[in-house]
Amino acid sequence: xxxxxxxxxxxxxxxxxxxxxxxxxxxxxxxxxxxxxxxxxxxxxxxxxxxxxxxxxxxxxxxxxxxxxxxxxxxxxxxxxxxxxxxxxxxxxxxxxxxxxxxxxxxxxxxxxx
Amino acid sequence: xxxxxxxxxxxxxxxxxxxxxxxxxxxxxxxxxxxxxxxxxxxxxxxxxxxxxxxxxxxxxxxxxxxxxxxxxxxxxxxxxxxxxxxxxxxxxxxxxxxxxxxxxxxxxxx
Numbered sequence: 579x580x581x582x583x584x585x586x587x588x589x590x591x592x593x594x595x596x597x598x599x600x601x602x603x604x605x606x607x608x609x610x611x612x613x614x615x616x617x618x619x620x621x622x623x624x625x626x627x628x629x630x631x632x633x634x635x636x637x638x639x640x641x642x643x644x645x646x647x648x649x650x651x652x653x654x655x656x657x658x659x660x661x662x663x664x665x666x667x668x669x670x671x672x673x674x675x676x677x678x679x680x681x682x683x684x685x686x687x688x689x690x691x692x
Numbered sequence: 693x694x695x696x697x698x699x700x701x702x703x704x705x706x707x708x709x710x711x712x713x714x715x716x717x718x719x720x721x722x723x724x725x726x727x728x729x730x731x732x733x734x735x736x737x738x739x740x741x742x743x744x745x746x747x748x749x750x751x752x753x754x755x756x757x758x759x760x761x762x763x764x765x766x767x768x769x770x771x772x773x774x775x776x777x778x779x780x781x782x783x784x785x786x787x788x789x790x791x792x793x794x795x796x797x798x799x800x801x802x803x
Contacts, residue, residue: 611791618701620781620795621736636790637693668735680726681791683735 580604582684584669590690591659599654599687601669608674610652611636611681612644614665621668627652628674659691694719696784698794705772706802713797715782716764722784722792725765727756730779730796739780740767772801 585600601610608629613621623636627646641663643655652671656663666688670681695718705711715725723744728736742749742756742765749756753772758765769776782794 618795620698621793623790626790680738680741683737685735 582669582671582682584667584684584687586687587685588688588690590692591656592692593660595659596655596657597659597689598656599667599669599689601652601654601671601684602650603652603669603671603682603684604650605671605673605682606649607671607682608649609672609681610646611670612642612652612654613668613670614638614663615668615686616665624654624667659689661691663689664691665689694722694784694786694790694792696782696792696794698782698797700797701795702798702800704800704802707772707774709772711767711769711772711776711799711801713767713780713782713799714764715766715784715794716762717784717792718763719784719786720760720763721786723787724785725756725758726783726785726791727767728781728783730781732778736781769799772799774801774803777801 582603611626612624622638625644627633630649633644645653666686668686669684672681698715726741729739730736753770755768779796781796783791785791
């Protein structure tokens with residue numbers, strides 16, 4: 579049981595390049611989230627998904643796209659990377675239930691856009 | 693949407709002293725309030741949580757209190773140790789999936 583994993587751990591991009599970050603969870607969780615973390619700004623929600631085939635915008639969705647083709651995977655795409663997207667990206671998942679349950683975070687992906 | 697404010701942004705305490713971090717939220721529909729600890733270079737991890745039908749919860753040296761009327765909740769760490777040094781985040785969740793995070797408190801415990 580690996581929990582939540584993220585690929586890659588670290589990446590350097592040039593402005594304008596594209597890339598996809600992969601989040602995978604083996605806990606059969608319905609909900610998955612992508613956050614970015616910048617100094618002094620906490621965790622900001624980019625996009626999230628409430629189940630396979632669904633996605634929704636969060637607080638800072640511009641410049642990102644997501645897909646949830648399989649329940650266990652949530653992909654975050656950057657079509658044309660910008661230096662403002664330099665950040666640490668965290669994926670999280672949580673189960674669906676009658677009451678709200680906590681999120682479980684992946685180890686993070688450090689992205690540097692030059 | 694929900695707005696979560698967290699104070700202070702930095703906190704230094706002597707080993708053995710207590711530390712208190714406070715958060716306020718804006719949406720009275722929020723009913724779940726977790727606290728996460730994030731060590732340098734690592735992922736946030738849940739340390740304690742509280743639901744809106746409870747006023748206080750304690751787990752060894754860590755406690756959380758919730759005042760629904762005033763819309764604020766606090767994290768209390770007693771007998772602090774150097775390994776408590778980390779960034780702490782509060783969050784609030786409204787039924788309907790999203791979590792709203794505070795901006796974090798960097799706690800330093802001085803030996």
